[in-house]
Amino acid sequence: MKNVAIVGVGIHPFGRFDYGYRQIGEVAMRDCLADAKLQPEDVDMVLVANVGAEMAKGHNIVNRVRYIGKPIINVEAACASGGSALSLGASLIESGAVKTVLCLGVEKAPRGFIAGAGFENWQIESGLGVNPLYFSFQAQDLMRTTDATLEDLADVAVKNHGHSVHNPHAMYRREFTRGEVLASRPVCDPLTLLMLCTPNEGAAAVALMDKDEAAKRGFDNSIRIGGIGLASRATDDWFVPAPSLQSEMTSISARAADTALEQAGMGVDDIDLVECQDTDAASELIAYRDLGLCNKGEEAELLRSGATTLGGSIPVNVSGGLLSKGEPLGASGLGQVHELVTQLRGTAGPRQVKDARVGMAHVMGAGHNACVVVVQR
Numbered sequence: 001m002k003n004v005a006i007v008g009v010g011i012h013p014f015g016r017f018d019y020g021y022r023q024i025g026e027v028a029m030r031d032c033l034a035d036a037k038l039q040p041e042d043v044d045m046v047l048v049a050n051v052g053a054e055m056a057k058g059h060n061i062v063n064r065v066r067y068i069g070k071p072i073i074n075v076e077a078a079c080a081s082g083g084s085a086l087s088l089g090a091s092l093i094e095s096g097a098v099k100t101v102l103c104l105g106v107e108k109a110p111r112g113f114i115a116g117a118g119f120e121n122w123q124i125e126s127g128l129g130v131n132p133l134y135f136s137f138q139a140q141d142l143m144r145t146t147d148a149t150l151e152d153l154a155d156v157a158v159k160n161h162g163h164s165v166h167n168p169h170a171m172y173r174r175e176f177t178r179g180e181v182l183a184s185r186p187v188c189d190p191l192t193l194l195m196l197c198t199p200n201e202g203a204a205a206v207a208l209m210d211k212d213e214a215a216k217r218g219f220d221n222s223i224r225i226g227g228i229g230l231a232s233r234a235t236d237d238w239f240v241p242a243p244s245l246q247s248e249m250t251s252i253s254a255r256a257a258d259t260a261l262e263q264a265g266m267g268v269d270d271i272d273l274v275e276c277q278d279t280d281a282a283s284e285l286i287a288y289r290d291l292g293l294c295n296k297g298e299e300a301e302l303l304r305s306g307a308t309t310l311g312g313s314i315p316v317n318v319s320g321g322l323l324s325k326g327e328p329l330g331a332s333g334l335g336q337v338h339e340l341v342t343q344l345r346g347t348a349g350p351r352q353v354k355d356a357r358v359g360m361a362h363v364m365g366a367g368h369n370a371c372v373v374v375v376q377r
Contacts, residue, residue: 001228001263004090005214005221006375007207008036009338012106014202014325015171021053021201025061025106028203028331032102033065036207036219040066043207044098047089048074049081049105050330061106079277080230080363081105082204082333083371087228089208099213103206105335107328109199114329114366131279131366132196136188139282143190148285148300150190154181156281157194157323159309164320166350169335171200171326195281200326204334206341223344226358226374227263229256233368253277253290253364256372261292264374266358268292271374273343273353274314275336276362278321287362288316291372310351318343318351333371336361340375 010032012024025048033040046068048058058072077084082105089101119129127133142148158178164170176194184194214221231252261267274291278284285299293314294302302308308316319325319339322332340359342348361373 001090001094001225003211004093004225005209005211005219006223006225006341007209007214007219007221008032008038009207009341010035010205011169011335011338012203013169014200014328014331014335017201021050021057021106021108022060022064024108024201025104025203026064028106028205029061029065029102029104032205032207038100038207040068042100043068043070043102044100045070045089045092046072046102046104047085048072049076049085049103049334050074050107051076051078051081052107052109052329058104061104077369078365079279079327079329079332080365080369080371081330082335083228083361083363083373084230084369086206086334086337086373087230087371090225090228093208093210099210101208103208103334104203105205105331105333106203107330108201109328111199114199132188132191135196135280135282136191138286139190139280142282142285142299146297146299150182151178152285152300152303153190153195153281154178155303156278156284157181159303160278160317160321160323163310163318163351164324167320167325170320170324171198172320172324191280191282197279197322198326200328202326202328202331202335204331204338206334206337223341223375223377226266226376227260228374229259229263229372231256231259231370251290252368252370253287253362253372254292256370257291257360257362260360260372260374264376266374270358271314271360272356272358273318273340274316274360274362275319275321275339276316277364278317278323279327281323284316284321291360291362310353315353318348318353329365333361333363336363337373337375344375344377
């Protein structure tokens with residue numbers, strides 16, 4: 001992925017709104033085009049990541065901006081939809097098939113738990129297919145097999161909500177104490193309400209362009225895609241619930257991270273900040289080891305050291321993460337990339353990571369999909 005420049009990003013804040021996904025997506029698309037100084041007809045293809053809307057969802061959004069007469073393709077891979085759209089767009093540019101692609105993620109998720117996705121019928125019918133339940137299984141597994149404690153889970157939420165105060169696009173923008181997190185309503189043992197993200201609404205967009213084309217048009221193409229790893233479950237992978245029962249198997253997130261870093265020609269030590277899938281507090285700790293930030297068993301130690309807090313050696317979820325932003329499924333991955341580009345441009349304000357040059361984004365979705373993106377200056 002050496003030839004794919006990011007020439008623009010756009011976002012619609014994450015939260016709850018009294019208008020539809022078409023308007024939400026339109027805002028992010030227009031914001032991205034304006035940031036890239038592109039006209040809609042300058043785009044060769046639009047890839048629209050979404051999980052829950054109706055047929056022709058991408059066309060319904062793009063046509064509000066302009067009828068461009070170019071291919072519009074919808075992409076769905078659960079929470080990994082946005083990362084998948086970005087991977088497809090970057091690959092098309094690398095292949096020479098197109099010069100400019102706009103990747104748009106949008107969602108207007110219903111309130112409540114997300115159920116019945118990526119599981120066998122017996123799991124769904126027995127109640128195992130509801131996401132707080134399998135989040136709780138992996139949290140219990142983490143606490144059983146490492147020294148991670150309930151207080152550590154609470155501290156992940158404390159950290160991310162603390163970061164969110166400075167993110168105008170986040171749904172929740174207030175700090176919480178450990179005591180408040182632990183005292184919030186129990187949902188699925190050991191997880192409390194403030195340890196879980198909220199499925200919600202929002203959109204994010206990223207404009208990609210061939211590096212040479214960007215230079216020809218006079219774009220600053222110093223920010224580019226370094227590498228993208230996209231993985232789905234294989235026989236030798238585990239996916240929650242109960243990963244420790246299959247401890248000899250590999251995480252799909254780890255495979256995706258290895259691919260992205262190999263493409264970028266980097267090691268994890270080259271990463272300056274990470275936006276990861278903190279759909280629940282335990283998921284962030286598990287991501288630490290899956291992404292190579294620490295060894296297995298050292299997840300809580302890394303958190304306690306302060307390394308993953310803004311100002312630490314490897315800040316994680318300085319945007320506030322999904323715990324604070326909420327998770328509009330199709331938009332969450334591109335929202336992470338929007339944050340990384342903002343950081344690499346040095347325009348993140350009070351949440352700015354000093355001297356940020358390389359960022360990593362990580363999403364994992366039902367159906368056993370994982371995507372890891374390395375963005376670099």
